[in-house]
Amino acid sequence: MKRSLPLILTGILFCYTAFAQTAPPTDIGTIQQNLKKLNVLGSVLYIAAHPDDENTRLLAYLAQEKHYRTGYLSLTRGDGGQNLIGTEQGELLGLTRTQELLAARRIDGAEQFFSRVNDFGFSKTPEETLKFWDKDKVLGDMVWVIRQFRPDVMICRFPTTGEGGHGNHTASAILAQEAFSAAADPKKYPEQLKYVQVWQAKRLLWNTFNFGNTNTTSPDQFKINVGGYNSLLGKGYGEIAAESRSSHKTQGFGSAKQRGDAFEYFKTILGDAPKTDLMDGVTTTWARVPKGEALTAEINAISKNFSSDAPQASVPALVALLNKVDLTIGTDKALQTVRLTATAAADYEYWHKQKTKELKDLIAACAGLWFEAYAKEPSYALGEKIEIVAQIYTPNTLPVSALEINPGNGILRKVTTPHGLILESNKLTSYTFVDKEAPVADKITQPYWMESPHGIGAYKINDDLKVGNPENPDAPKVTYTFTIAGKEISYDRKLVYKYTDPARGEVYQPLVIAPPVTADIQNKVYIYNNIQTQTVQVKLKSFTNTSGSISLKPVEGWKISPAKIDFTGKKKGDEWSVAFSVTPANGKTNTAVLEAVVSANGQTSSLGLQQIRYQHIPTITLFPPAQAKLVNLDIKTEGKRIGYIAGAGDLVPEALQQVGYEVHVLSENEVLNTDLSGYDAIVTGVRAYNVNERLSYEQPKLLEYVKNGGVLVVQYNNNNGLVTQQLGPYPFRVVNERVTNEDAPVTIFDATNPVLNYPNKITADDFKGWVQERSVYMVNNIDPLYKAPLQMNDPGQSAQNGSLIVADYGKGRYVYTSLVFFRELPAGVPGAYRLFINLLSKPKK
Incomplete structure (x- = not known):
């Protein structure tokens, strides 16, 4: 019987595996978990607006306890969020948060999807959100993901009635309801039906919540206890959830592990309400597939006979099962033996694809078969040949009769022996492709959603078939095909770069084509x-x-x-x-x-x-x-030396250097033990009083600096987690209030205030051309000793004066501002420069 092992370089969808390695986990616990999953034919799609909106405990429970295929559709990549660990903003932050989401999914076991819309920042209403998002496009993206993923149950994180607080949150629920029905309607987005079939989920639920002062749960709602313990993983779902959620490091979402009972509540939005189980009315066994019931007994027998001491002994039975899955639901002949509607036939194909992949991965894991391919260099230029090393290892002897390797350009390297080719036990086999055998780098590795310029609300996607993917679906990969027990089985591996770091050890990184x-x-x-x-x-x-x-x-x-x-x-x-x-x-x-x-x-x-x-x-x-x-621009500056106390990360120091200031980042020792009078002004970075706990000890020295004639400008802080409540010389309170419309009218309430007149005269024109928003985490309960020279409000809301407060203190000036200078200055907004310079510049008496 001929056995072959060809290797081909082409493009495919990304697989959801740990980036610390190119192969899926093959430990005994994972193998046994995946054996259980073989008998489950059900899927759940969770939907919300941003990275970190998802309920990681519920996802972990659904994926690893119930063994459903579980996905999270985040409409955005979190581009408009904050960054507690660096200076990336906008689409760069979205790239970072995409990878944090993928890290979270590798922990909780779910899969990750996106639409094309951009997180443009906080919005107060769904109407504002949908003004920026192209509703038809994002709805089409959601329908596309639903038709591909074919969830039996859809769950939204937020309601349509606004309790989620963020306009993006509410919009995600509104769109989920429309997508639930549109995915089943052949008149909606008919161009998709060249590639997918319509799909009707059984129900759409809202995962109600109890956050802070908002409790949307009630005793009469359907509930699930997701606080169980998984002995194969050695963890409870509250522990897994905390590890997953802690992946969102840019958002400061490190979470404590929870153990014990934990109930999730649900309200039915569309479809039949569940009574005893989330999947009520849905067949989640092999009985879902015509003539599939017999496969259940086969899987049960394999599981019963599985030996953790010799997992390779299960390989023949798994290969035989793979053949039976092919014969039962994977061939045209099999389809012809049953009469199915178009929708049922698509479901038939869907589950063949899913279970075939699961079986193939189990066969490789039980055989201990490891294989990967990596480039010899971290980067290549367009048109260069990529030198590839392909490696194969198995702890068990594996006979094959021939080996064929094709790196993608039609040139084959063949190995054939009369008695078969033996992959020896515990031996690493390597093949290197150089010169004419190596493939040519033909496309730069740019994230597909950033290939073209885009507007505020959405990325421009050049190929709609890529929508939904978290990463480039056409990135380089290597396909290995083995013939095991007479069955040809193919596997895909990413083509990566691998190196050894003295501190971190073996490190895998994406290959760069530039x-x-x-x-x-x-x-x-x-x-x-x-x-x-x-x-x-x-x-x-x-x-x-x-x-x-x-x-x-x-x-x-x-x-x-x-x-x-x-x-x-x-x-x-x-x-x-x-x-x-x-x-x-x-x-x-x-x-x-x-x-x-x-x-x-x-x-x-x-x-x-x-x-x-x-x-x-x-x-x-x-x-x-x-x-x-x-x-x-017409701008005047005053003073020269600026001291800067770093916060969560921003680019304000670089912006100030652009207009001629000397900016020095102050250490704690310098604040506490040196003479600060040499600085014309001191500025604290965004959220400094949230992330720098030492500022509570430095604060008296900073206020003393003001009292002696200095200028202290404090940029915005979150109202939660302040290291001190005494942010200024006189009382005020930071609150979660914003002006999110970047074009919101600004009223100059105190036109004579020096900060609006020296050295630059500030007018309403200086608030034109601002980006993303006006002000975040404003202040109220403002002591009368402060002056509030500006008022602003979003449409339909009352004017607020908490975006900028100024007070004379001793001989100096204290400023607290929640205006988003950290966005405006790097964007080159002229009026923001003029106003910020004024805040730094106290007229000399």
């Missing part, structure tokens, strides 16, 4: 307040041996010199910088986009290089546009 040369303009924003020339540094990196040139595109109203800079003889990995002079053509207010263009190896590109590195997630590499913003 443009030949990337160009990064040093600053994202260049602020001019006169016609003086600024030097624009551009950092280049070569991903291959190359020569070429770099230039800045001409911009109307600006002078750029030189026109072009050539480079020659650059080697792979070289990094160097070039400098251009950029000058406003005149003193008129002007905003423009500066773009770098690289010509190298016959290719032209305008892409930079950005990497996000945290140890809790894989390194994220992307190639943003090689652009910067030029802003020529």
Whole structure:
């Protein structure tokens, strides 16, 4: 009997496996869990708006206790959230939170999906949310995921009635209700039916909650005790949930492990209400599949005979079962033996696909079969050959009669012997593909949702078939095909880069395919307040041996010199910088986009290089546009030296340096033990009083600095978790109130206040062009000794004055502001610069 082992490099959907390794877990507990799952044919899809909205305890229970196929559809990637561990904002934060979600799913056992919509920040109403989101597009994305995933039960985290607090939350529930029905309607999104079939879930439930002061549960609601213990995993679902939720590190959601009974409550929104079980009315056994009942006995026999001391002994029976699954529900002939509606036939195919994959993974796990492929280098340029190492290992002797390896370009390496090929027990077999055998890097590894510029509310997806995927579905992978007990079985593995770190040990990272040369303009924003020339540094990196040139595109109203800079003889990995002079053509207010263009190896590109590195997630590499913003504005500055106390992470220090300030990040020792009078102003970073517990000890010294004539500007803090309640010299209270509309009208309530007049005159025009929002975590109960010069409100709400308060204290000035300068300054918003400079500048008497 012929046995073959071909290896092919192509593109597929990402699998949901731990990034610390390329192969799924093969421990005995996981094998036994997956044996139990073989007998379960049911699925549940959980739906909410953001990363960290999901109920991780419920997901863990459904996936690992009930063994349902369980998914979480997060409509956004969390782009508008906060970041407690770094400076990434917007889409960069969304990339980070995507990986945090994938890490959470690897722990709780669910799968992860997304729509194309962007988290543009906090909104108060679903109407505001849907004003930014293209409702038809996001609904279509949800229908697409539902038709692919085919959930028996859908669950939303939030209600349609607003108790979720966030407009995005409420919108996710409204859309879930519409998607529940639309997915079953062939007239809705008919273009999808080329690839999927309509699907009607049995019911849509709302997972009611008791958060803070909001309790939406009631004794008459259907409930499930999800607080059980899984002896195979050695953990309860409250413990698994805490580990999963603690993956959301950017949001500061580290959670304590919980043990014991824990009830989840549900309210039926659409479909039949469950009475005794979440899956009431749904067949979740092999009886779901015509002629499938006989498979239950086969699986039970395999489970009963399974030996944890010799899992490989179950391989023949698992292969035989795989053959029977194919014959029962996996062939056209099998379909012809039963009369099915189109929907039932699609369900037939769906469960064949799911159970075949589960069986294949079990066969490899029981055989102890390990295999992976990795690139010899961390990155390659477009057009380069990728040198690949493919490895195979088994602790048990595995005979095969032939070996075929195809790296994807049609060239085969074959090994054939008269007596068969033996993969020896406990021996690692390696194959390397170089030169003409190696595949060519033909597409950069840019996240698919960031391939094109996008608006505020949604990413532009060039290929709708990719929607739903958490990562690129066409990323490089390697397919291994074994013939085991006469059955040809194929497996996919990501093509990654592997290296050894002295502190962390063996580390896997995504393979990077890049443009030949990337160009990064040093600053994202260049602020001019006169016609003086600024030097624009551009950092280049070569991903291959190359020569070429770099230039800045001409911009109307600006002078750029030189026109072009050539480079020659650059080697792979070289990094160097070039400098251009950029000058406003005149003193008129002007905003423009500066773009770098690289010509190298016959290719032209305008892409930079950005990497996000945290140890809790894989390194994220992307190639943003090689652009910067030029802003020529009428601005006056006062003072020179700024002390900065770091908070949760922001880019305000860099923004201040752009307008000529010297910014020094102060340590605790410097605050407590040095003379602060040399600083014209001291600024605390966003949420500093939430994340820096030492500020409670530094606060008296900071207030003393103000009293002696200094200026202290405190940026916003969350009302929960303050390290001290005495944020200022006089009382006020931080509350969870916001103005989320970035175009909300601003009333200058105290036009004579110095912060609105010196050194820049602030008018209503300075609040034009703001991004994402106005103000977060405002203040109330404000002591009369503070002045509140601004009022603002979202449409339909009363005016609030808690976005900016100012007080004279001793000889100095104290400022607390919840205005979102941390978003506006990096975005180059002129009015935000003018106002922030005023906050730093106390007129000399």
